[in-house]
Amino acid sequence: MMTTDNRDQWMEQREPSGSSDIVEMEPVSGKKKTKPAQASRFKSVFAAFLAGTMVTGGLMFASDKYNLFTGYQSIAAGGSASAPYTAGTTLGDVKTASVNLGASGSISQIVEQASPAVVKIETKVKANSGSRAQTMDPFFRQFFGDSGSGGNSDRLQEGGMGTGFLFEKSGYILTNEHVIDGAEEIWVTVEGYDKPFKATLLGNSYDLDLAVLKIEGDKAFPYLPLGNPDTVKQGDWVVAIGNPYDFDQTVTVGVLSAKERPISIPDAQGTREYKHLLQTDASINPGNSGGPLLNLNGEVIGINTAVNADAQGIGFAIPTTTISSVLENLKNNVAIPKEPLPYIGVGLEDIDDGWRSDLKLGNAAGAVVSQIEPGSPAFAAGIRTYDVISAVNGEQVSGAEELTAKVKALKPGDKAVMTIIRSGQKSDVTVTVGDKNAKQQK
Structure with missing residues (x-):
C-alpha cells in the first residue's frame, strides 16, 4: 500500500504548480500493470473528480508564448449559456458594414475597416535564468525545471506575443489573460503609429482567460x-485577424463550425475550464490569441483563444456573451466571482486486465480509485x-469517463450514493459533493 510520504511525493511530481489538488487528465486503460503496492502503478495519467471531464483531443493556446508544447488533453465541462450581449454598432473611426460574402471585395472591406483596431501585444519578463525567453514560460519550467539562478533578476527580456483589439476609442484593449500572464511590461503596436505604446493592465481573469489593457x-x-454571437448561425462565415508567428495583420476566413x-x-x-466556446475552421495559429473573430458586419463575436493541436481546422474563441457580464469588472479590476465546481477529490483509472487481476474484480465494471486526496469529500465518506x-445513485458506470460525467452533473452540496467494491464486497457510501473553487479560495 502506498504510504503517506509516497503519496505526497507523487502529488508533488504531478503538481509542478505546488497545488495539492489532483491534476485533471485523461483516463487511461489497456496498459499492463504491476502490483498495486509498487510506485510505478502511479506513473499513469489520471482523470480527477475535480470537475466532470470528457476527452476531446490535444489543445494548445493560440499564443506564441505557448507554442513549445502540444498534445495537452482537452476535458469537456458542462454549463448553461450566458445571457446574450447587446451592443451598439458604432465603431468610431471604424465603420460597420453589412456585406454579402459573394460580393466582390466583401471580405477585404471588412478587413480594411477592422484592421486598424487590431493590435499586436508583446511582453517583457524578468530574465532570472538562462538566455532564452522560453525559460520564463510556465510550460517550459513544468517540463524541464529551472535552469539555474544565473542572470540579473531585474533585467527584462522578450516574453510572449499575441493579439488584442481596441473596443473603446479611449484606448481600452481586450486580449487573453494567457497572452500577458507573468509580464513585467506590456507593449502594444497600433497600426498607423510609429512607436508601440506601453500598456497598463487594468484587470484580468485566469479562469475566463480574459484581460483588459x-x-x-x-x-x-x-x-x-x-456583437452578439447568438445572431450568427452554424455554417455562417467568420473572419479572424491576428499576428500568427509574428506575421502581423494576418487574415483568415472560415465558418462557425459549432457553438x-x-x-x-x-x-x-x-486548469482553465472554458465554457460556451465558439468553434471555427478559420485558421488560428500561435500569435492569434486575443484577436477578434468577426461576423460579416465587422463586429466582434469572439476572442480567438485556442487550437486543437491534433487536427487542422479546429479553433476556439471565447464568445462576447461571456465577455459582456465581466467587462466592467475587468476595466475596474473588480474580482469576478467563481462558479461552483463539483468536486470529490479522487483520481481514477479504467479497469483493464492489470487492475482486474490485481484486485480480483472478475467481470465487475466501474472505475478504480487510483489516488485520493486526504480530507476530500470522497475521503470523508470512506472511499479509499x-x-x-x-x-452513482444506483446507475451503473462503465469507466472513469462516464463516472466523471455523472459527478459533473451534480452540484456542490448534493449527496451522491456511490457503490464501491472493496475486497470483493459491495457497499454503498454517501458522498457530499464539494466545491473545488470554494476550497481553493480558503
Missing part, C-alpha cells in the same frame, strides 16, 4: 464593436485507494 494617446483610437464547446487546458497554474466505484 489601457493605452494612452493624443487622439481617439479606432475600435471594434462587440457551446467546452474544453479544458492545463498549465502550470492549474483501490476501491472500485461501480455506480
